[in-house]
Amino acid sequence: MAPVLELRSITKRFPGVLANDHIDLSLQEGEIHALLGENGAGKTTLMNILYGLYQPDEGEIFVRGKRIEVHSPSDAIAAGIGMVHQHFMLIPVFTVTENVMLGEEATRVAGILDRAAAAARIREISEQFHLAVEPEAYIKDLPVGVQQRVEIIKLLYRQADILVLDEPTAVLTPQEADELFKIMRSLVERGKSIIFITHKLREVMDVADRITVLRRGKVVGSTTPREATREKLAEMMVGRAVNLEVAKHPPKLGEPVLEVKDLVVLDERNQIAVDGVSFEVHAGEILGIAGVQGNGQTELVKAVTGLRPVMEGSIRLLEEDITRATPRRITELGSAHVPEDRQQDGLVLSFTVADNLVLCTYYQPPYARGVVLQGQAILQTARELIQEFDIRTPSPLTSAGSLSGGNQQKVIVAREFSRPIRLLVAAQPTRGLDVGSIEYIHQRILEKRDSGCAVLLVSSELDEILELSDRIAVMYRGKIVAVIPGEKASKEWLGLLMAGVPLEQAG
C-alpha cells in the first residue's frame, strides 16, 4: 500500500547549519510514526517544511502518491495535513467553538456566525474520537490537557487526516499524557495517521508503531518498539552509549539539614497551597517530592527558598530558623536552588552567560571588591565553569537567551552546584531537556548527594523521582500523604497515591 505521506530527500540549510540532510520519511495509513531526536536534531525544522513554514532547499513531498508543493500552512491544510504546535495557538478568552471556527467560520446569511452548527460538529467529532470537550467552555478555564484536545479538534474540524504532534507531552502531567496516548490510538483506529515528535523514550516505546531517529539533521535509523530497547534508542539519538540507570550507592545519612514543620503556605490567589507539611532532609540523602503539578510543590519550594511568605509553621536550615529569612540569607547559609521556571526565575536572558553564572554571588569576593565588580575574576570563573559543566556557548559573553534550553539549564546548574552548598533544592531540574542533558544533570545531583549535601528534589516526572530519590514523599492537595523508601516504591503505587488514593488502599 502506498504511504499516506512521503518525504523524499528533504534538505534544508540555514546559515552555518545543515538542519535537514536528505531526510526520507514515509507514513503509512493508520500508523503512529514517532520522530525521535534530541533538541536541535532537526525534527521541528522537518515538520515546519512539511507544514509550509519553511521551503526546503531540496527534496519532494508526496501525499497519497501525488507530489504536492507546500508553500504555506494553507497548502498543507488543503492536502489534509494538520499540526499541533508545542505552544498552543488558542485565544484564551474565546470559547472552544470560537477557537475551532477561527479562520474557517461557519456562517449564515450575511456573514452572521453560525455557532450552533459549528458546536454541533465539534460535539460530533468529540464523541467520535472520545475527546470529551465541551464546545461552550472558555479556553482559559480548561486544563492544559484539554486545551491540547481542542487543538486536535481544530485539525479534525478541517478534515486533516495526517496529524503532526510536536512534542505534545512536554506540557502534560503523566496522567494527561496517558490520556493523550489513548486518544492517539483511537485516532489511528479511525483511519487517521500521526507523526509524533518527541525526545522522550518511554513515550515512544508506549505508543509508536514505527520510530525514525534523527541526529544532527540526518536519519540515523528506523525501527519499531518491538525491536528496539530504550538503551538502543538513546544510543541512536545521542550517538554514544547512554547510561539510563544511574549507578547509585546507598546513602550515607548525616544530620538533618532541612527541617520543615507544620508548614502552611498560600498560593498567588491566597488559597492554602501547602497545608501543614512536615519533613526532614538529611545530609547525604535525596528526598523526592512526587505529585501531579499544582498540588503545592511549587509553593513548598518557594517557601523553603524564601520566595514566598510562610503563614504558619517553621523551617530550619542547619539549626537556624529561616521561616522569615530573606532569599539572600538562605543562599548564604549554603542553600542552592534550581528553580522550576528557568527562564523566568533562574536566568536573566538578556545578560551574558558570565553574568548569569555569578547572579547569586556577584557581590562577594572575588567577584566584587567593595562595590566594584571584578570583571576579570568573573570572566575567569565563567570560563572555568563553562569548561567544567560543558556549557555549549560560543563565549562567556554570549547572552544566555541565545543558548539552547539544555545549555541554559547547565548555566543554572553550574552556578548553583559550584558553590559550597549544604542543601540543594531542585525543582523540575530536567523538564524539557534531552536525554544527554538529563543523564548529565542526574549524575551531578547524585554527586552532590554523595558529597554530603542534602537534596530536596521536586519533579512531576515519576521516572526521575524513582531513579534518584532515597525517600519519596507524595504530595496531594497540599499535604504529604505518604513518605516511603525509594527502593520500595513502584510507579503504579506512586501513581495511585498521586491521584489521591489513601495509603492503606494503595498499598
Add this chain to the structure above:
Amino acid sequence: MADEQPEKQEKKNAGKILLEELTRGPSAEGPWWRRAGQAMLIPVLAVVSGLILGALIIIFTSEEVYVAWAQSPLLGIGAAIQVVASAYGALFAGSIGDPVRIITALQSGDELAIRRAFNPFLESLVASTPYIFAGLSVALGFKAGLFNIGAEGQLFVGAIFAAFVGYSITGLPAIIHIPLALLAGALGGALWGFIPGWLKAKTGGHEVINTIMMNYVAFRLSDWLLSGPMKRPDSFNPVSPTIQESAMLPRFFEYPIRFHLGFFIALAVAYMVYWLLFRTTWGFTLRTVGANPSAARYAGMNSVASIMVAMSLSGALAGLAGTNEVLGLNHNLAMAFSSGYGFDSIALALLGKSHPLGVVLASLLFGTLRNGATRMQVVAGIPIDIISVLQALILAFIAAPAIIRTIYRLRVPVEAEEGVFIRGWGG
C-alpha cells in the same frame, strides 16, 4: 524544543520589545570596534534616514520649488537641491561653524572675530549639556526597568533647589558654593524622583502615571514660588533673584561665548553613570531588577530598594539638568525656563540605547540640531519647527528598528528574537 532556528515569530507587545531592547546587557562578543559599530548602526542609519526625509519635507513645503517645477521639471529639481542645500548648509554653519568664516577670522587674528567664528560649535555644546544630564536620567531609569516620564518635573525641582542655594547663601568661595549648589540641585531632583519610586516599590503604583502627576506639581510649585517666596523683590516678572557670582559655573572664554564648566561636569557624570551601571554591584543589582525582576528576587536582590534608589538617582540626574541651566546659563530661575529637556530626554535615552556613551552622542546631535536651527530659520527661512519634525522622525526610526532593517536590508541579530520576558511594562 529549542531548535536552532527561530520559530514562528510571536507577536510581542510593543512596550515589551522596547524594554527588551533597552535592558539588554552590554553587547556581546567581538572586538570593541565591531561591537560599537553594531550598536551604533541602527541609530546612525536612523539619523541619516531622518535627515533624508527631513530634506523631502523641506522640498515639499517650499514655495520656490513649486514655482520652479511649474516652469520645468529640471528647474524644479534644481530648486529642490538648492533649497535643501541652503537649509542644511545653514544648519551646519549655525551649529558647527562656517568654515570660510573660521579661516578668515584666524587669518585676521582679531580675537573677537575668532571667538565669534567658533561660537556656533561651542554654543552647540552648551545646548547639548542639559540634554546629556536629562538623557542620562531617563537612560538610568530604563536600565532599572523604570519609565521615568518625570524628568521635566525633577528638572524644575532641581533648578529650584539650586537657585535657592545659589542666591540665598552669601560669602562662600566658589569652590564650596558651586558644589553645594550642584548638590542641592541633585537633591531636589532626587526627592522628586524618590516619591514615585517609593510609591512604586511600596504600593505598586505605576511610575509612569505618578511621574507625570509629579510633573504638574513641580510646574505649579515653581510658578507659585516665583510669584511669591522666591520672587525677585525689585521685579515685576516672575523670576528669582540672580544667583551669587560664587555659584556661577565658570565660563572659559569672553563674550559672546557662553561655553561653561557644565559640559565637562556632564561628561564626568556620564562616566560615573556608566561606572555605576556596569562596574559596580549596585549597577548589577539595578540592571538585574530591570531586566528580570523575578530572577532578581530569586538571586536575593532587594528590588524594593533598587527601585527607590534607581528613581532617586534618575531624579538627581534630571535635577542636575535644571541646575546646569541655572548655574551655567540663566543665573536665575525663570518661569517655564526649560524648553522641554525632560521630555526630549526620553527620545535621547532611546536614541542612545540607554548607554551613557550613546546618550552623550545623542545629546550632542540634538544639541547641535537645536542650535543650528536658529540660523537655518534666519538664513534659509526654514521654520525652527522642522527640527522637531526631524527629531520625531529619527525617533520613529529608532523605536521601530524593523523599518531601518528593512530599508537597509540588515540581518536581524539572533538575540533579538529571543523571548525575554519583562514585566515592568503596564504592570
